[in-house]
Amino acid sequence: MMPRPEGARRATLETVIALFFLTWRLATYPFSTFYRDWVALLSLYWIITAWGQESKLWPWITSILVLWLMTIYSRNQLPFIIDGLRLLS
Amino acid sequence: MIGGGLWMLAGNASVLAWSWFLLRRLYPDPGPEALLLFMLFRLALISLAILGFGLFGALTSANLGAAGVFTLALFFIIDKPPSLREFPWPRIGALACLAAVLIASRLILQAWFFSPYNLDVISYHIPKVAEWTSAGAITREAGIDPRSTFPAGFELIELWWVVFLHHDVLIEMAGVEFLFLSLGGVYSLARTLGLDERPSFAAALLYILTPGLHLQATSCFNDGPVAALVVTTAALLAARTPPATVILSAGLGIGIKPTYAFALPGLLLLCFLFRKEGRSSPRRPVLSWSVAGGGLVLGTFWYLRNLAWYGNPIYPMSLRGMANPTGTIAQQTGPRISSLLSNLRLLVDQRIYDPIPWAPQLDWISGWGLAAFACGLPALLLYCREHDRFRKVAAGLSCSLGSVLLLVTPDAWFMRFVLFYPSILCIGGVMLSLRETPIRIVLIAAMFLQFAGTTFPDDLPVGGFSFFARQPWRERSLDLLPWAPKKDEPVVCTPGASYTYLLYRPDFSRRVLYARPTTPEELIHFMDRHRARFVQGKSTPVLEDLVKRGKLRKMPGQFFERT
Numbered sequence: 149m150m151p152r153p154e155g156a157r158r159a160t161l162e163t164v165i166a167l168f169f170l171t172w173r174l175a176t177y178p179f180s181t182f183y184r185d186w187v188a189l190l191s192l193y194w195i196i197t198a199w200g201q202e203s204k205l206w207p208w209i210t211s212i213l214v215l216w217l218m219t220i221y222s223r224n225q226l227p228f229i230i231d232g233l234r235l236l237s
Numbered sequence: 238m239i240g241g242g243l244w245m246l247a248g249n250a251s252v253l254a255w256s257w258f259l260l261r262r263l264y265p266d267p268g269p270e271a272l273l274l275f276m277l278f279r280l281a282l283i284s285l286a287i288l289g290f291g292l293f294g295a296l297t298s299a300n301l302g303a304a305g306v307f308t309l310a311l312f313f314i315i316d317k318p319p320s321l322r323e324f325p326w327p328r329i330g331a332l333a334c335l336a337a338v339l340i341a342s343r344l345i346l347q348a349w350f351f352s353p354y355n356l357d358v359i360s361y362h363i364p365k366v367a368e369w370t371s372a373g374a375i376t377r378e379a380g381i382d383p384r385s386t387f388p389a390g391f392e393l394i395e396l397w398w399v400v401f402l403h404h405d406v407l408i409e410m411a412g413v414e415f416l417f418l419s420l421g422g423v424y425s426l427a428r429t430l431g432l433d434e435r436p437s438f439a440a441a442l443l444y445i446l447t448p449g450l451h452l453q454a455t456s457c458f459n460d461g462p463v464a465a466l467v468v469t470t471a472a473l474l475a476a477r478t479p480p481a482t483v484i485l486s487a488g489l490g491i492g493i494k495p496t497y498a499f500a501l502p503g504l505l506l507l508c509f510l511f512r513k514e515g516r517s518s519p520r521r522p523v524l525s526w527s528v529a530g531g532g533l534v535l536g537t538f539w540y541l542r543n544l545a546w547y548g549n550p551i552y553p554m555s556l557r558g559m560a561n562p563t564g565t566i567a568q569q570t571g572p573r574i575s576s577l578l579s580n581l582r583l584l585v586d587q588r589i590y591d592p593i594p595w596a597p598q599l600d601w602i603s604g605w606g607l608a609a610f611a612c613g614l615p616a617l618l619l620y621c622r623e624h625d626r627f628r629k630v631a632a633g634l635s636c637s638l639g640s641v642l643l644l645v646t647p648d649a650w651f652m653r654f655v656l657f658y659p660s661i662l663c664i665g666g667v668m669l670s671l672r673e674t675p676i677r678i679v680l681i682a683a684m685f686l687q688f689a690g691t692t693f694p695d696d697l698p699v700g701g702f703s704f705f706a707r708q709p710w711r712e713r714s715l716d717l718l719p720w721a722p723k724k725d726e727p728v729v730c731t732p733g734a735s736y737t738y739l740l741y742r743p744d745f746s747r748r749v750l751y752a753r754p755t756t757p758e759e760l761i762h763f764m765d766r767h768r769a770r771f772v773q774g775k776s777t778p779v780l781e782d783l784v785k786r787g788k789l790r791k792m793p794g795q796f797f798e799r800t
Contacts, residue, residue: 186614187585194618210615211675218611218679221590228594229690
């Protein structure tokens with residue numbers, strides 16, 4: 149669902165800002181790392197939110213983003229947590 | 238020890254009663270910030286009591302305990318006994334209550350079993366706690382490390398937990414107190430943002446499980462307490478409590494570490510953004526301004542002391558910063574755009590992912606945790622778009638984040654200074670989880686993982702937790718010194734001596750003396766005068782000369798023995 153005219157102006161402005169961040173990340177880091185760059189992912193999510201927050205898909209997109217960010221973070225930290233808990237045994 | 242325990246009970250009962258008195262007299266209807274104000278008054282009263290008794294050379298268990306009994310009796314004369322039912326407890330539900338009890342119980346166990354182990358902590362943070370406990374006074378001597386002269390607001394609370402038992406087994410409880418302060422802070426902030434009692438408490442629990450903050454609570458670091466006070470001040474400003482409490486909170490923060498002051502621009506912005514909302518006024522202006530006066534004393538004391546003794550309120554920092562032994566600037570003084578850019582880049586690209594295990598010193602990590610990262614960051618974006626009050630708080634805390642990063646040197650551990658920021662991420666995460674069930678599941682999973690991952694800090698000494706747990710509590714200590722003189726032998730510390738806290742022993746039974754000799758004869762004279770046979774210090778020309786002349790003999794580690 150498209151936002152109303154005043155909402156469209158705001159959505160356009162937000163998109164420009166998000167695109168700025170997205171361009172910065174794409175210019176600085178290889179495209180192959182895009183999927184695990186939280187700034188790039190949030191910028192993309194920002195654009196989706198600006199234009200489609202009313203959409204039925206939006207809650208799913210939000211949940212998928214959160215799950216994906218959890219995966220990115222846990223990839224580093226989860227093995228350490230499990231390793232640390234071995235001290236209990 | 239039993240006598241000390243009884244005095245400790247009396248002291249704590251009195252402080253709790255008078256905190257209750259201040260809360261009821263000043264803010265009869267405090268609302269969600271009641272827990273926060275109560276904890277704040279408690280910490281302020283303890284700090285002022287220790288400072289007062291310390292300056293008058295009366296810092297002993299019996300003195301503090303007797304004062305506790307006397308002031309408790311006074312309280313019962315002028316006020317009715319406090320009732321737990323009267324306290325405005327938040328209605329948080331059985332599950333949250335169980336989680337809080339579980340976290341609190343584990344913190345108490347951690348405080349009991351851990352002994353100070355971080356090298357910075359035992360080198361320059363807490364040797365002054367040992368020295369002042371031994372002396373029964375706050376003396377000029379605070380340790381051999383130049384950084385020992387930094388503000389000691391947090392050490393006042395540590396002294397409270399050490400003096401009564403004349404033992405350091407409960408020293409970590411000082412950090413736990415501040416962790417509960419941050420619990421109250423985030424709860425109050427979340428309520429101001431419109432959350433109900435249960436989600437607000439969930440956000441507060443989530444924040445105190447922030448790995449960096451949680452691990453700092455039981456490791457004698459003072460950055461966690463500073464973060465707690467930044468959050469407290471933000472909560473008080475957003476709730477529009479009277480200025481006296483804000484001054485008290487700011488005073489406590491500045492008295493702990495100057496990095497609190499680095500966050501002030503954001504707190505001022507917060508004050509400005511919330512200026513149009515109604516402010517509650519205290520009933521008793523005189524009492525209220527006395528509270529503010531207490532804050533001013535706690536905030537300025539250490540800086541005025543350094544100004545009087547060293548001619549520089551931020552000694553040993555200078556306008557150029559503070560150099561390390563190699564001559565490079567270890568910590569800057571004043572703002573630097575290059576620091577801001579480097580710190581931001583490091584935060585965004587590296588530290589926020591926590592690429593190595595969680596540890597209280599936060600080397601190479603942010604310690605913000607899974608919940609703040611996975612749920613908090615998207616929530617920050619969403620609620621800054623659509624929630625006016627959330628946007629204001631986020632703007633204030635982001636400004637504080639920026640100002641701190643502008644003022645600190647990019648190094649391995651600069652993220653220690655911005656542990657306040659995950660508070661808004663945790664609140665946002667909980668707000669988002671109320672909208673989407675899958676996010677609620679992620680948040681609960683994150684809470685469990687953060688609870689599990691903060692059981693043992695990664696930088697515990699070799700042998701980990703069992704190393705401490707195996708030792709009887711009276712003897713529990715970090716066995717880092719490769720060799721040490723017999724228990725009752727006094728030791729003289731000279732410049733370059735490290736880990737001096739360990740020399741005191743957990744019950745402060747060893748006499749530790751500090752000497753800064755300029756000639757070999759001066760040191761020998763000092764040792765003879767104090768009947769000390771051992772010296773610990775870096776191999777300086779003074780010590781080398783005495784070794785060459787056969788007056789000192791090198792021993793393992795940094796020790797020397799008088800021949």
